Amino acid sequence: MTTLRERFLRYVKIYTTSDPHSKSYPSTERQWDLLKLLQSELTSIGASDVEITAHGYVLATIPATPGYEHVPVVAFLAHVDTAPDFNGDGVKPIIHANYDGRVIVLPDDPRQVIDPHNPMYANILTALGKDVITASGTTLLGADDKAGIAIIMTAAQQLLSDTSIPHGKIRICFNPDEEVGHGVDHLDIAYLGASAAYTFDGGAVGEVSWETFSADGAVVEITGVSTHPGTAHDYGMVNAVHLAGKLLGMLPREFAAPESTTGRVGFIHPTNIEGNTAAATVRFILRDHDNEKLAAKGRALQLICEALQASYPTSSVRCTISSSYRNMGYWLRDRPEIMDKLRAACADAGVVSYDEPVRGGTDGSRLTERGLPTPNVFTGGHNAHGPLEWVAVQDMQRGVDVMIALAKRWAM
Numbered sequence: 270m271t272t273l274r275e276r277f278l279r280y281v282k283i284y285t286t287s288d289p290h291s292k293s294y295p296s297t298e299r300q301w302d303l304l305k306l307l308q309s310e311l312t313s314i315g316a317s318d319v320e321i322t323a324h325g326y327v328l329a330t331i332p333a334t335p336g337y338e339h340v341p342v343v344a345f346l347a348h349v350d351t352a353p354d355f356n357g358d359g360v361k362p363i364i365h366a367n368y369d370g371r372v373i374v375l376p377d378d379p380r381q382v383i384d385p386h387n388p389m390y391a392n393i394l395t396a397l398g399k400d401v402i403t404a405s406g407t408t409l410l411g412a413d414d415k416a417g418i419a420i421i422m423t424a425a426q427q428l429l430s431d432t433s434i435p436h437g438k439i440r441i442c443f444n445p446d447e448e449v450g451h452g453v454d455h456l457d458i459a460y461l462g463a464s465a466a467y468t469f470d471g472g473a474v475g476e477v478s479w480e481t482f483s484a485d486g487a488v489v490e491i492t493g494v495s496t497h498p499g500t501a502h503d504y505g506m507v508n509a510v511h512l513a514g515k516l517l518g519m520l521p522r523e524f525a526a527p528e529s530t531t532g533r534v535g536f537i538h539p540t541n542i543e544g545n546t547a548a549a550t551v552r553f554i555l556r557d558h559d560n561e562k563l564a565a566k567g568r569a570l571q572l573i574c575e576a577l578q579a580s581y582p583t584s585s586v587r588c589t590i591s592s593s594y595r596n597m598g599y600w601l602r603d604r605p606e607i608m609d610k611l612r613a614a615c616a617d618a619g620v621v622s623y624d625e626p627v628r629g630g631t632d633g634s635r636l637t638e639r640g641l642p643t644p645n646v647f648t649g650g651h652n653a654h655g656p657l658e659w660v661a662v663q664d665m666q667r668g669v670d671v672m673i674a675l676a677k678r679w680a681m
């Protein structure tokens with residue numbers, strides 16, 4: 270477990286925050302620092318076909334155990350970037366060995382407290398007796414997804430060094446830019462050459478996800494009638510800013526906003542508004558696990574726009590909906606062996622697994638839609654994207670155990 274811990278501590282100290290506004294790929298140059306390190310580590314542990322593509326995908330192969338060359342090829346993925354939501358520069362990991370249930374105050378900003386008495390953070394009590402790692406208060410930790418990388422690298426090293434473990438050919442992929450929604454834009458699925466894949470990018474031990482949201486975007490463009498305000502009454506001003514406000518007021522917020530929904534209930538969420546008297550634009554994201562319910566949310570938004578348009582016939586209210594990604598469950602349902610083997614591997618490793626539909630997308634959402642079914646596996650990480658992020662070394666070890674058991678399951 271020393272290797273796992275050392276690897277994780279090494280990776281989190283490397284600044285890899287991605288940037289949603291960047292036009293480059295990867296979105297930030299700094300992600301190359303970790304990508305190149307992983308490339309050289311894969312070479313030094315004896316992986317084959319180690320390469321780094323022009324777009325920053327680190328790829329490698331763990332060859333099949335002799336006699337298992339015919340079994341399906343499986344790929345394991347994790348992302349190197351950390352979320353731009355919170356500072357990721359200068360991460361100082363702190364180990365709270367043999368955690369005893371105490372309140373953890375992060376030294377560089379004592380307002381940052383993980384208090385097990387606070388129901389929001391009580392999940393730290395699942396780490397009693399374990400070695401908990403946190404950041405120091407002014408940064409996130411980056412267990413999302415450096416825990417996933419440490420898990421895959423540690424398991425890869427074991428699979429490469431212990432030739433008695435039966436497994437087929439395994440492909441490894443470390444990618445940039447997951448947190449800004451572009452993690453697999455340039456990944457060549459045919460070249461990766463796997464029939465199934467797993468991302469290690471989930472939360473608590475045992476959590477496995479084969480469903481994500483289906484996602485659409487909507488843009489509502491409102492054109493008003495702009496006149497001099499002094500004569501607005503005579504010249505029929507219709508203020509696009511007011512219409513945008515009315516539009517937002519007509520949304521069914523109580524039962525279809527992210528802040529009022531949980532579980533499998535989706536939402537209509539305005540993310541951006543800009544404009545003036547003459548014209549205004551409101552952007553939305555629409556989410557639901559069910560494609561038909563997602564389409565219904567789109568129709569509801571269209572109807573609201575039509576109603577607004579009808580009330581203001583001299584204005585124009587136009588709603589355009591575009592598809593972002595689809596729930597991977599629609600494809601994974603047709604390949605039940607992919608989750609069956611994952612659940613069996615969890616059981617083999619002594620982990621009680623449970624299905625957790627993701628209220629968002631993963632790199633696997635797009636990969637699955639493009640033809641490579643890719644559910645998501647836990648890493649042990651908690652409180653991602655903020656200063657209170659933590660992970661326990663022993664929980665990451667369960668991830669290593671599951672990955673090795675999964676490699677074996679695919680060879681049965």
Ligand SMILES: [Zn+2]
Binds near residue numbers: 348413414447470
């Ligand atoms: Zn992640």
